[in-house]
Amino acid sequence: MSENETKLSGKVFLNRVLAGTATGIVVGLIPNAILGELFKFLGTKMDIFISLLHVVQGFQYSVPIIVGVLIAMQFKLNPMQTIIVGAAALVGSGAYVINEGAFMLVGIGDLINTMLTASLAVILVMAIGNKLGSMTILLLPILAGAGAGAVGSFTLPYVKMITSTIGSLINSFTELQPILMSILIAISFSIIIISPISTVAIATAIGLSGLASGAANIGVCAAAASLVVGSMKVNSIGVTSSVGLGAMKMMMPNLIKHPIIVLPLAISATISGIFAAIFNIRGTPFSAGFGFSGLVGPINAIKFMEGSTIANFGVAVLAFFVIPFASALLVDFVLCKVLKVYDKDIFKFFTAK
Numbered sequence: 001m002s003e004n005e006t007k008l009s010g011k012v013f014l015n016r017v018l019a020g021t022a023t024g025i026v027v028g029l030i031p032n033a034i035l036g037e038l039f040k041f042l043g044t045k046m047d048i049f050i051s052l053l054h055v056v057q058g059f060q061y062s063v064p065i066i067v068g069v070l071i072a073m074q075f076k077l078n079p080m081q082t083i084i085v086g087a088a089a090l091v092g093s094g095a096y097v098i099n100e101g102a103f104m105l106v107g108i109g110d111l112i113n114t115m116l117t118a119s120l121a122v123i124l125v126m127a128i129g130n131k132l133g134s135m136t137i138l139l140l141p142i143l144a145g146a147g148a149g150a151v152g153s154f155t156l157p158y159v160k161m162i163t164s165t166i167g168s169l170i171n172s173f174t175e176l177q178p179i180l181m182s183i184l185i186a187i188s189f190s191i192i193i194i195s196p197i198s199t200v201a202i203a204t205a206i207g208l209s210g211l212a213s214g215a216a217n218i219g220v221c222a223a224a225a226s227l228v229v230g231s232m233k234v235n236s237i238g239v240t241s242s243v244g245l246g247a248m249k250m251m252m253p254n255l256i257k258h259p260i261i262v263l264p265l266a267i268s269a270t271i272s273g274i275f276a277a278i279f280n281i282r283g284t285p286f287s288a289g290f291g292f293s294g295l296v297g298p299i300n301a302i303k304f305m306e307g308s309t310i311a312n313f314g315v316a317v318l319a320f321f322v323i324p325f326a327s328a329l330l331v332d333f334v335l336c337k338v339l340k341v342y343d344k345d346i347f348k349f350f351t352a353k
Contacts, residue, residue, distance in 0.1 A: 017119050018253035019350060020071030021111070021196075026247040027070070028063035028108070032056040033246035037294040063108040064093035068118040075122055080137070084145040085121040092117025092152020094160070111196040111249075113159040117152030124148055163197055164205065171206040178211060179277040185212055186219030186273030189289065190265040193223045193248045194255050199289030206285075211276070213283030214301055218276040220248070220291030221320050222269040225328035227251055230264065230336075230347035239349045246293030253350035260342050264331045271327040272319075279319050292320045 039053035068089025072082040090096075093109025124144035132139050166188075173184045185208075192199050199220060202208075208216055227248055231240040242250060254261050287300035298316040305312040335341040 013119075014256070015253065015350070016074035017071050017115055017122075018256060020074045020118075021067050021115055022250040022252050022350065024063065024067035024070040025111075025249045025252075026242050028060050028066045029249075030242060030245065030247055032060045033293045035294075037296060037299065060108060061095065061105045064090045064095050064114045067111075067114055068121070071115070071118045072122060072125075075126065077122070077125060080140070081125045081144075084125065084141055085118050085148075087141075088121035088145045088148040088152065089114050089118040091146075091149030092156065094153075094156045107201070108198075110156060110160055110163065110201075111198060112162065113152055113156050115196065116155065116159065117148055120151055121145065121148035163201055166192070166197060167202045167206040170202060170208070174208075174212045179274060182211060182215035182218075182277035183270050183273040185215040186222060186269040186276060187266045189216040189219035190223035190226075190269035191255075191262050193220050193289075193291070194227070194251045194261070194265070196249075196252060203288035204285045208283075208285050208288045210282050211280060213285065213288035214281030214297075215273055215276045216288040217283055217291050217297035217301070218272045218281060218319060218324070219269045220289060220293075221297065221324040222272040222327065223248055223265045224291055224293075225324035226265045226268045226331065227347065229325070229328040229332045230261075230344060231349070234344045234348040236349075246291070250349065251347070254346060254348075257350060258342070258346035261346050263341065264328070264335055267331045267335075268324065268327045271331075272324045275319055275323050279315050281316075281319050 035056050036053065039049045039056065042049035043053055065086040068086035069082055071089070072085035077085065090109075093111075093114040095107060095109030096103050096105050098104075121144050124147060125140070128140060128144060130136070170185060170188050173181050173188070175181075176184065189199050192202065199216065203213065203216055224244060224246070228240055228244045231243055239250070251261070281301050282304040283297065283300045287296050290296035292298055298320045301319070302309075302312050302316050305315065336344065
């Protein structure tokens with residue numbers, strides 16, 4: 001086996017796919033995560049901000065293409081090959097539906113299937129190489145682009161079953177006693193947020209509402225706090241800030257490489273989930289899964305609170321920020337410094353070699 005084949009086999013191939021996906025998620029989702037809720041508020045004052053809101057919301061629909069392109073760039077494909085992989089990723093993502101002949105964007109699609117489709121497109125592009133000669137510009141988009149996209153569209157319904165199965169499991173938690181329910185949902189969402197599964201897709205699919213929705217948001221907050229605390233000493237301020245602002249999925253490669261990373265997240269989510277139940281933090285199916293990203297979680301939680309605005313604001317700050325970060329600091333100190341269960345390198349932002 002040649003050195004080049006060794007580099008592109010197995011683990012390294014997966015690492016490159018994960019690295020491209022992690023970066024693509026940040027690029028695609030950060031504009032709306034940071035500015036979406038702000039523009040919604042300012043849009044009630046000036047119409048120009050409604051237009052700007054539509055811009056950042058529309059930008060996130062490009063996530064499948066961005067992910068596909070950045071995966072292709074990990075393999076140093078040329079410009080035409082790169083955009084073919086990006087287009088195939090869009091087709092296989094499920095980000096659009098066809099209604100009476102009209103194509104309509106419905107979200108960012110299924111991330112797992114996006115990765116699978118992009119990976120297949122990369123494999124086809126590399127396998128074909130320069131074998132098509134002068135016919136490359138005609139046949140490569142068909143064979144590698146449309147071909148991988150077609151396979152992705154066929155696998156999409158089956159891959160989506162992963163999300164629906166996890167959603168059914170989480171939905172069963174809603175029948176439990178409130179504190180136990182809050183803990184289990186918080187833990188689940190703290191782990192899902194750094195996996196290829198969409199927290200928002202699960203929450204909306206099963207109609208997660210009330211205390212269950214609040215617990216889901218608090219779990220995401222606990223994950224964000226744990227990742228920020230762990231990231232501060234091993235990553236640049238840009239990486240740490242991106243994680244804190246909502247791009248937790250950029251740590252997805254870390255989950256694959258260092259599964260122990262779920263331990264601090266789960267413990268912090270347990271502590272935070274208890275307080276979510278005590279404070280009766282609530283939400284809707286459409287606000288669950290965001291955490292404090294864009295202030296979606298806190299704003300919706302306050303809407304369900306009774307009493308004075310100042311008191312409600314204080315409870316939201318405690319539940320969404322103070323407790324998650326305090327528990328993250330405590331858990332990190334105990335696990336990393338005292339018990340030495342892991343070291344900080346498990347939080348180092350991953351880039352494929």
